[in-house]
Amino acid sequence: MTETLLSSLGLDRPETGDDAVVPFTLDKLDTRGRVVRLGEALDTILSRHDYPLPVARLLGEAVVLASLIGSSLKFEGRFIMQTQTNGPVNLIVVDFDAPDGIRGYARYDHDALVKAAETGETSPAQLLGKGHLAMTIDQGPHTERYQGIVALDGNSLEEVAHTYFMQSEQIPTQVRLAVAQITTRGDHRPRWRAGGMLVQHLPANGMSVMADLPGDGNFDNPDSADPDFVEADGWAEAKALLGTVGDLELTDPDLSPERLMFRLYHETGVRVFPPQDLVERCTCSADRIEDMLANSFSEQERQDMAVDGEIEVVCEFCSTAYRFNPHQFHSS
Known part of the structure; x- marks a missing residue:
């Protein structure tokens, strides 16, 4: 399978490991995307504060989502994702410091979290509650910030991401996020891992907020999609195949992003691009x-x-x- 995989994807490099983002395109389906796999970087962020498990999982999802979006911006600056809600986890802040730094923090109400655990209401959507999610692109002190805000009303971060891209960038988008604790032989404690995938239908004029590939770069283009857009067959297929991905596949340390792409999309053709490393890095001083x-x-x-x-x-x-x-x- 290795030779078939390398030939199909055109790889002239080793398969990608943890703490990296891999861009890809599905040319036959008019779709592009990104895969992120987080290991040590995420474990450092979550273990440092000893968060309760439901809080850690939610913050982990936020870090994955911010990594998928922030790593696509091709300029120096910051991508900031922040939630403010009335749920047990009332604040999440994730900073992506371009080109590769990630950090995250969650604030929660201990009593509200205990009550939620007693009633079994600890899904990410239930922990967030109602409020809003803001995504901010900050290119520095001499530029204007770009910000998109989406209401949170009992939605998961996956659902909110879909809404954000349709409302703010008018780009059909599908996202999968997964967070897990995995114990390997020789480890004295479970380690946090996470994975995520984002696929997008390519707008007719090739412009969007994300700059995955050469030639892209307009991150504020509200006219990038036709308002009378009807879902194309290729996009429907890309979404359907993404929907078959399980949490274990996204977090499996032995399944590289390239192998996951081959497993999902080898029949339609997938082209992968060089990975971008990610590191846990705080900007405080x-x-x-x-x-x-x-x-x-x-x-x-x-x-x-x-x-x-x-x-x-x-x-x-x-x-x-x-x-x-x-x-x-x-x-x-």
């Missing part, structure tokens, strides 16, 4: 926090923050603690 304390708070407010003569600021993403002398901020 002592200098940034010092600037924030100096410019956003008065001297009295900084004095009030001090405990035992120090101001301590802990990064919510990576849990790094930064300590400052409140007197060091005096104006010169």
